[in-house]
Amino acid sequence: MGQYWGMDNSQGPVLSLTVAQCWSRLHDQKVGRLITHVGDVIDVFPVNYVVDRDRLVFRTAEGSKLLELTINDEVIFEVDDHTDTDAWSVIVRGSARRLETDDEVQHADSLGLEPWIPTLKHNYVSIAPHEVTGRAFRRAEEPPRDGVQPY
Structure with a gap:
């Protein structure tokens, strides 16, 4: 993550x-x-x-996740990571939809997205972002609780 920081103190x-x-x-x-x-x-x-051009794609089985997306397609997707010195978080606000056409599914099949657990997940879902935001954090010890704090 240090390569991403690119800022001075x-x-x-x-x-x-x-x-x-x-x-x-x-x-x-x-x-x-x-x-x-x-x-x-x-x-x-x-x-x-996986990221596919300007969208996120994941696979899911039939169940609550897919049902909830058909009721309300507005979602938030969050990704983060950290090291001992840096951390970051990215939030994607967007619309999710199940990929249904043969062309869409064939394209999604070509992305190499495989389930991490041994379950059948026949449904691809794409998230089209409306907004992508993020923040990076420099990790360090907490400042002293007493005394004057900079604003």
């Missing part, structure tokens, strides 16, 4: 990432968290994924 411990920096991090990872919202229920599902 004068910018403080938190840095807003550009959209390009966010996509770079999304490309480098394989697992994220899908957040769905149906009625009063908010669910979080860890999924492995």
